[in-house]
Amino acid sequence: MHGTSGIGVSTPWCAPLSTVFPINLDAYYDAISPAGGGDEAAFVDGLVADRAPPRDLDLVCAFLAAHPPRGRVFIYGAGTQGRAMAKVLTGLPGVELAGFVDARAENIEQFGGLPVIAPEALAGQCFDQVLLAHFSKEKRMAERLVAAGIDASRLRPVFSEPGYGAWALPRIRADFRAGLPPACDACIVSTAGLGHAILPAADLRQVLPAATVNLFYGRAQSFLASFDDDSFPVVDCLQSLALLEEAVRLLAPRLIYLRSSAHTEGQYLTAFFQARFPGIVLVNEIYDWSVLFEDGGLCHRYDLSRDDLARARFGEAVASRHARFVLSKNGGAAWENLVESFGAAHCGYFPQLLPSTAYSPACAVEDRDDNDHSTGRVRIIFAGSLPPSERVGGRAQHPDMHYLDHFEILAASGLVTIDIYNAMHVDAASDAVYADYLGAFGGADSAIRYHRAIPLPELLMRMSDYDFGWHSSHLPDDPQEQIDRVVVANKMTGYISGGLPVILDDCYDYMGELLTRFEAGIIIRPADMAALPDRLAALDRRRLKAGARALYAHMAAANTTALGTLESVVQRAVLDPLVHEPTPYDQKETR
Numbered sequence: 001m002h003g004t005s006g007i008g009v010s011t012p013w014c015a016p017l018s019t020v021f022p023i024n025l026d027a028y029y030d031a032i033s034p035a036g037g038g039d040e041a042a043f044v045d046g047l048v049a050d051r052a053p054p055r056d057l058d059l060v061c062a063f064l065a066a067h068p069p070r071g072r073v074f075i076y077g078a079g080t081q082g083r084a085m086a087k088v089l090t091g092l093p094g095v096e097l098a099g100f101v102d103a104r105a106e107n108i109e110q111f112g113g114l115p116v117i118a119p120e121a122l123a124g125q126c127f128d129q130v131l132l133a134h135f136s137k138e139k140r141m142a143e144r145l146v147a148a149g150i151d152a153s154r155l156r157p158v159f160s161e162p163g164y165g166a167w168a169l170p171r172i173r174a175d176f177r178a179g180l181p182p183a184c185d186a187c188i189v190s191t192a193g194l195g196h197a198i199l200p201a202a203d204l205r206q207v208l209p210a211a212t213v214n215l216f217y218g219r220a221q222s223f224l225a226s227f228d229d230d231s232f233p234v235v236d237c238l239q240s241l242a243l244l245e246e247a248v249r250l251l252a253p254r255l256i257y258l259r260s261s262a263h264t265e266g267q268y269l270t271a272f273f274q275a276r277f278p279g280i281v282l283v284n285e286i287y288d289w290s291v292l293f294e295d296g297g298l299c300h301r302y303d304l305s306r307d308d309l310a311r312a313r314f315g316e317a318v319a320s321r322h323a324r325f326v327l328s329k330n331g332g333a334a335w336e337n338l339v340e341s342f343g344a345a346h347c348g349y350f351p352q353l354l355p356s357t358a359y360s361p362a363c364a365v366e367d368r369d370d371n372d373h374s375t376g377r378v379r380i381i382f383a384g385s386l387p388p389s390e391r392v393g394g395r396a397q398h399p400d401m402h403y404l405d406h407f408e409i410l411a412a413s414g415l416v417t418i419d420i421y422n423a424m425h426v427d428a429a430s431d432a433v434y435a436d437y438l439g440a441f442g443g444a445d446s447a448i449r450y451h452r453a454i455p456l457p458e459l460l461m462r463m464s465d466y467d468f469g470w471h472s473s474h475l476p477d478d479p480q481e482q483i484d485r486v487v488v489a490n491k492m493t494g495y496i497s498g499g500l501p502v503i504l505d506d507c508y509d510y511m512g513e514l515l516t517r518f519e520a521g522i523i524i525r526p527a528d529m530a531a532l533p534d535r536l537a538a539l540d541r542r543r544l545k546a547g548a549r550a551l552y553a554h555m556a557a558a559n560t561t562a563l564g565t566l567e568s569v570v571q572r573a574v575l576d577p578l579v580h581e582p583t584p585y586d587q588k589e590t591r
Helices: 025-031 040-051 057-066 080-089 119-124 138-147 162-178 201-207 220-227 241-251 269-276 295-301 306-322 333-339 356-364 403-412 435-440 456-465 482-486 490-497 509-518 526-538 541-575 584-589
Strands: 071-076 095-101 114-117 129-132 186-190 212-216 234-236 255-260 281-286 325-328 345-348 378-384 416-422 448-452 468-470 502-505 521-524
Touching: 040 241, 040 269, 057 080, 057 162, 071 080, 080 095, 119 138, 129 138, 138 306, 162 241, 186 241, 186 541, 201 541, 212 220, 212 241, 220 234, 241 269, 255 269, 255 541, 269 281, 269 306, 281 306, 281 541, 295 306, 325 541, 333 482, 333 509, 345 541, 378 403, 378 456, 378 490, 378 526, 403 416, 403 448, 403 526, 435 448, 456 490, 468 490, 482 509, 490 502, 490 541, 502 509, 502 526, 509 521, 509 541, 521 526, 521 541
Parallel strands: 071 095, 071 129, 095 114, 186 212, 186 255, 212 234, 255 281, 281 325, 325 345, 378 416, 378 468, 416 448, 468 502, 502 521
Antiparallel strands: none
């Protein structure tokens, strides 16, 4: 590994993110390797010890029934796992369930008939033990409780405790092996669902060999169903590094295509594969890079512990230096400054850019100079994620999610209509969760109209009825995340696929650069939002729509180039497996 301290993280510490730009990646990753850290083997051994146990709710409940806690017990996590644990423990001799602990306690007074308290309130309670009920966030939960004054010895992280792993793995190993397909040429390792994939499944089918197996290493409850129609066999590894390692050894692939992201479990897998399977060609598709987020943004927004964050960043260090090929959705001058330090080959890819056949009905509609047919107002569509207000503390959305604040300013002008299609509100069964939005933004005459999610082809067809797609999300005083400077977001490529110019705020450097270069939208300062309606009314929307089509052609050409490069990497790995092609870092370290 590069540097003297390897990738060990005995002290989970990270340098301030402000050091990322404009220095190169070498200096940054040297900075986050603490003096005295362990070597690569120790780092990976620590990963395996922590992540070997299978994250299977039925198994963990059976283990709890056989090895229950004693005394007065709280369960941290008022969710699916917590409910299942409570059901197992109810009525067991020597166990008294006192209630649940949950960060959303102010919105959940009772759960399963038991009281719910905030982590900060636990210190004032009488109890013997706290069970941490989450597949992957146990460390973050423990951090919160220790910070609130709880002795760590009273915390029991059931899913990751060694006793559970030693009990569970022998019970499922034979069945897991029996469920594996025959040996293969390549493995996809997916840590989340297809909604967090850069390369679409159809393109991946084009470049990977027919003998490919998809090893799923993520939360089955949240993401596994997205692979129901996958053309490759899918194997659930139960978020167990022990089972994942066993699958790779038995399948013996020549190439691993790893999908990971800063906000999902598994960014560290790059370091794991590099250490345990150095002869296998590694391709990394990294959806969001942890190095581009402020520490607090990831820890609080995605419930990562400090150890999780350190592991994720070390995984990215290994990818940037030792992977054969890295695919990202980033670009622009700031990102290219980091890429100059890569040892791995890199290509950017514009995510969720729909094929021309999918969006042509919208683009084929003749450009119109009129505004809203009945009111004369400029028509805006927002198609993206709008979380339930209770998850983000009411209407005060966290930074980069302040859509509603802007919409209400625009609606008050009388010059604009906005249609919200919430990607998170998938069906009527979720209406109660989004009742505040449904109630606030209702009838056909409202300037702001709220809708559930609709199928993407239908959404693209409807884009022909609008003048702009909305992507502005920051307030004037919001902190700036480095990721905003370099990323290309799915909303933008979706609007461009539908032939719509984009309204963007000036926090997004690379997307703003693209819109400016192709005259495919406008950029607004958040402080100037009140002046936007008059500005929109004066714009030449025909010219901007032509710019959106030109930008689409640029994006499609760039994606074709990236796909061709990846195909060459795959073919060489599969057809010439004995040819070792070290990266510049590998060459340097063998001298």
